[in-house]
Amino acid sequence: MDRRKWLQNAGLGGTAFLLSPLTGEAMTRFSLHNETSDKWINLGANENPYGPFPESRRLVKEYMKTANRYPTLKEELIQQISKKVNLEPEYIMLGAGSSEILGLATLLFLQNGGELLTATPTFRIWMNMARTLGATVNGIPLNKEKKHDLQKMEKSVHANTQMVYICNPNNPSGTEVDHDELVNFLRTVSKKSPILADEVYQDFSDAPSLARLTPEIPNMVVARSFSKIYGLAGMRIGYGIAHPDTIKKLQALQPWSGVSVTQLSLAAGLGALKDKKTFDFSMEKNRESLKITTDFLKERSIRFIPTKTNLLYFSLDRVPEDYLDRMKAQNIIVREVKEADGRWSRVSMGKPEEMKLFCKHLEAMLL
Numbered sequence: 312m313d314r315r316k317w318l319q320n321a322g323l324g325g326t327a328f329l330l331s332p333l334t335g336e337a338m339t340r341f342s343l344h345n346e347t348s349d350k351w352i353n354l355g356a357n358e359n360p361y362g363p364f365p366e367s368r369r370l371v372k373e374y375m376k377t378a379n380r381y382p383t384l385k386e387e388l389i390q391q392i393s394k395k396v397n398l399e400p401e402y403i404m405l406g407a408g409s410s411e412i413l414g415l416a417t418l419l420f421l422q423n424g425g426e427l428l429t430a431t432p433t434f435r436i437w438m439n440m441a442r443t444l445g446a447t448v449n450g451i452p453l454n455k456e457k458k459h460d461l462q463k464m465e466k467s468v469h470a471n472t473q474m475v476y477i478c479n480p481n482n483p484s485g486t487e488v489d490h491d492e493l494v495n496f497l498r499t500v501s502k503k504s505p506i507l508a509d510e511v512y513q514d515f516s517d518a519p520s521l522a523r524l525t526p527e528i529p530n531m532v533v534a535r536s537f538s539k540i541y542g543l544a545g546m547r548i549g550y551g552i553a554h555p556d557t558i559k560k561l562q563a564l565q566p567w568s569g570v571s572v573t574q575l576s577l578a579a580g581l582g583a584l585k586d587k588k589t590f591d592f593s594m595e596k597n598r599e600s601l602k603i604t605t606d607f608l609k610e611r612s613i614r615f616i617p618t619k620t621n622l623l624y625f626s627l628d629r630v631p632e633d634y635l636d637r638m639k640a641q642n643i644i645v646r647e648v649k650e651a652d653g654r655w656s657r658v659s660m661g662k663p664e665e666m667k668l669f670c671k672h673l674e675a676m677l678l
């Protein structure tokens with residue numbers, strides 16, 4: 312496919328699709344329009360449906376009073392993150408969402424082009440940037456369980472590989488690879504190529520974060536976010552974890568390091584880390600919503616991929632082609648992915664009552 316045209320609309324049904332140059336699979340275009348208005352049930356962006364935590368709201372209000380000043384809360388938030396990930400503050404940097412960290416790592420590792428090795432389908436909003444830098448993208452399809460095929464990926468690393476991207480848990484499939492297998496893979500592959508590990512959904516997982524490996528693997532960047540379970544997608548705050556030498560290189564690519572995150576976002580992040588009660592509540596509600604949705608799919612023998620994250624991937628084999636439009640007509644936003652083995656939907660977990668409504672509308676259109 313012509314790479315310059317990869318952002319084209321495929322014009323499938325009435326919905327805008329994004330065609331991937333990796334394997335030709337297509338995913339619904341990520342559009343934010345007015346889907347945040349009360350009218351919509353947005354099950355398309357993997358956000359926390361309950362909004363910012365009360366402690367984030369309180370601190371944002373308080374710090375609004377001094378928003379005429381440049382941000383001062385950076386060190387305090389880094390201290391708190393340092394406690395959470397059990398690493399010295401030198402290992403941590405902040406960004407305007409994990410996206411900024413993903414972008415900076417891409418710029419650092421692919422500035423001279425080369426090949427980006429990744430799974431497919433996976434998260435790729437930032438991948439166009441890799442192409443702009445002159446890099447080629449080698450996408451290795453997920454295995455039958457929709458997990459990263461680490462063996463194939465390891466075999467695909469060669470002299471020109473300049474970055475290996477691992478999204479774990481993966482978006483859109485919600486799957487995780489076995490932790491020990493992943494650690495072995497990273498230890499081997501990092502000898503040949505830098506690694507970008509995307510842990511935006513790590514808070515949902517029982518497995519340890521890869522952050523603890525950064526002292527041992529200095530060419531690995533781990534990207535994390537406040538946009539998901541912490542309910543701060545609109546505040547744009549995330550962080551990167553890496554060896555201090557790598558952190559310095561990433562910061563050197565920022566116009567004014569650490570100031571892309573506003574004081575209000577820093578305050579919201581601090582509030583989110585303090586508010587353990589709302590974190591637990593959000594996790595509990597996510598489990599409840601997952602149970603409602605997976606029970607529904609199980610009862611109808613619809614294939615889905617088990618997950619602990621706030622996104623669920625299920626087969627659209629028995630769902631008509633105009634699924635997205637029909638959901639949209641009910642004010643529900645969901646995503647569709649066209650893979651070689653068929654059509655799939657990625658649905659984010661909303662509130663339990665929203666998932667019941669989603670299931671009701673899905674039921675009505677099953678073939």
Ligand SMILES: Cc1ncc(COP(=O)(O)O)c(C=O)c1O
Pocket residue numbers: 356357407408409410411434478481482509511512535536537538544547548549
């Ligand atoms: C896997 C993955 N990485 C990164 C991001 C970007 O998140 P942020 O809001 O932290 O920039 C997302 C957003 O959905 C995501 O799914």
